[in-house]
Amino acid sequence: MQPILQGRNLVKRYGRVIALDHCDFELFPGEILAVIGDNGAGKSTLIKAVSGAVIPDEGEIFLDGQRVNFTSPIHARDHGIETVYQQLAMSPAxxxxxxxxxxxxxxxxxxxxxxxxxxxxxxxxxxxxxxxxxxxxxxxxxxxxAVETLSGGQRQGVAVARAAAFGSKVIILDEPTAALGVKESRRVLELILDVRSRGIPIILISHNMPHVFEVADRIHIHRLGKRLCVIKPADYTMSDAVAFMTGAKEPPAEPIAA
Structure with a gap:
């Protein structure tokens, strides 16, 4: 199966800091791919690279098998990639x-x-x-x-609905449940599954392991600026994922395909 969104050998440097070190990435049609990693692992830079917010120094990005060079988030949005940032990027008034x-x-x-x-x-x-x-x-x-009159869960719902309305190819969700309570988090997870059921693949960045293991089809584990491995939730435990992420345990030899 051909990935709908793919990155090959992505490199991004900030002075002497290497945020992405020849990183690979694949998102397949109709799946929820979770991206997890410790703070400073480079997962945010990876997501910004595939969503147009950051231009990689090296490497290639492919959408539907065609090479693309996003110069801005608007450029990526024009290609059907919508991103819901942790700050929601909404005007409260x-x-x-x-x-x-x-x-x-x-x-x-x-x-x-x-x-x-x-x-x-x-x-x-x-x-x-x-x-x-x-x-x-x-x-x-x-x-x-006004959006400022909504609850946290309702605001997140509006942001997801906006992404689902205009994201024809890919939706990227950055920590969608980070600031929400239990009930509101549950509703957002249901929204994510609902969007996936419509055939739109989702990239989910989250530190919440129970949420990741509940909704993700595959888990991309990021460490030290590159993809460490890709696992399936059914084959590993949350403790295994944390051990891979922190270096306490050797990862699987090869990434698991969809």
């Missing part, structure tokens, strides 16, 4: 619909949109409501309410 369409607002058809540049708020609100309903976010009653 704006409405849910405005946040979902931030940077890609719809304009009214005809002269009102083309000449007077008026926004088609009715269309944006209808689309936002449909996407929230598709993911079961029924607790949000008013699509016009």
């Amino acid at each position: 704006l409405s849910i619909a405005d946040n979902m369409f931030m940077g890609r607002e719809l304009r009214k058809p005809g002269i009102m949109g083309q000449v007077f540049r008026q926004l088609d708020r009715a269309a944006m609100e209808k689309f936002a409501r449909e996407k929230l309903n598709e993911l079961g976010l029924m607790t949000i009653q008013n699509i016009r309410q």
